[in-house]
Amino acid sequence: MQKIILLFSGGLDSLLCYYLLKDDFQLKVIQFYMPFLHIQDKDEYIKKIKMNHNIDLNLINISEKYLEILFNPKFGYGNNLNPCVDCKILFLKEAKKIMEEEGYDCIATGEIPGQRPFSQQKSFMNLIEKEAGVRGFILRPLAISTSKINFEIDKSKFLDLKGRSRKSQLQLAKKFNINPIPSPAGGCLLTDEGYCKKVMLLRKVFKNNNLPPDYFEIIKYGRVILINNEYLIVVGRNKKENKILKNFSLNIPSVPIHLSEIPSPFILVLPKKDISPIKDKIINILKKYTKKEFHEKIKIF
Numbered sequence: 001m002q003k004i005i006l007l008f009s010g011g012l013d014s015l016l017c018y019y020l021l022k023d024d025f026q027l028k029v030i031q032f033y034m035p036f037l038h039i040q041d042k043d044e045y046i047k048k049i050k051m052n053h054n055i056d057l058n059l060i061n062i063s064e065k066y067l068e069i070l071f072n073p074k075f076g077y078g079n080n081l082n083p084c085v086d087c088k089i090l091f092l093k094e095a096k097k098i099m100e101e102e103g104y105d106c107i108a109t110g111e112i113p114g115q116r117p118f119s120q121q122k123s124f125m126n127l128i129e130k131e132a133g134v135r136g137f138i139l140r141p142l143a144i145s146t147s148k149i150n151f152e153i154d155k156s157k158f159l160d161l162k163g164r165s166r167k168s169q170l171q172l173a174k175k176f177n178i179n180p181i182p183s184p185a186g187g188c189l190l191t192d193e194g195y196c197k198k199v200m201l202l203r204k205v206f207k208n209n210n211l212p213p214d215y216f217e218i219i220k221y222g223r224v225i226l227i228n229n230e231y232l233i234v235v236g237r238n239k240k241e242n243k244i245l246k247n248f249s250l251n252i253p254s255v256p257i258h259l260s261e262i263p264s265p266f267i268l269v270l271p272k273k274d275i276s277p278i279k280d281k282i283i284n285i286l287k288k289y290t291k292k293e294f295h296e297k298i299k300i301f
């Protein structure tokens with residue numbers, strides 16, 4: 001039985017690949033984790049994938065390596081801060097390492113030529129294979145004619161899709177009883193304009209590229225306000241966000257501000273340093289998001 005690594009994104013296309021491959025191949029399903037995914041709790045996420053699809057997902061954190069390409073991608077960005085070509089090269093390089101170390105035969109992906117993002121244009125797909133050094137080791141069960149693998153395979157079980165239509169994927173999802181049906185790809189915050197604006201604020205404060213990956217997690221939540229080009233203030237917008245920010249404050253270098261005696265937002269200041277020069281500005285932010293009747297009680301030190 002051939003051994004295949006399946007690159008999973010959490011989206012429908014790679015999930016369909018799992019269902020197409022699972023009975024005939026020995027599969028290792030991996031998803032590379034970086035802080036720009038819509039995953040709040042990694043353990044919960046893995047449990048959910050197991051519960052819904054019986055997949056033993058290997059979630060592999062490559063955040064540090066990802067941040068090395070984020071601000072200096074060799075092949076540029078998509079519409080926002082998404083360095084899709086460099087991102088896929090990185091994923092495939094990392095998958096190739098595992099393939100070689102653990103004796104797998106090829107890497108399967110849910111790519112379909114002509115789909116979003118731009119890295120799924122055929123010319124980019126070729127470039128990515130070449131740069132990642134995986135020519136001859138890529139199986140695309142949804143676009144079988146673009147696959148180049150060094151062993152015989154029964155192609156009749158696979159599809160040969162192209163373009164943006166979702167009709168065939170939805171029919172297949174129905175056949176496999178997939179419910180609820182996830183979005184085509186897993187969802188990446190680097191394609192989200194609002195989130196990318198927050199990333200640029202973070203970069204303004206830290207200037208260099210060596211930002212801790214956890215800071216990109218924090219700014220997924222709350223309002224993010226830049227003060228004096230030196231501090232980033234993250235303000236919880238509701239109870240759920242306040243709780244999440246509080247949890248971050250326990251493990252991540254930052255200055256937490258919370259007035260427990262009045263209903264007010266939880267605030268995290270990045271980086272962890274003396275906040276006395278911006279004390280008044282923080283008080284004004286707290287006043288803005290706290291009911292007037294409590295303003296007199298707002299004191300931070």
Ligand code: SF4
Binds near residue numbers: 083087185189
């Ligand atoms: S959308 Fe995000 S995860 Fe997907 S290829 Fe582009 S950068 Fe990578």
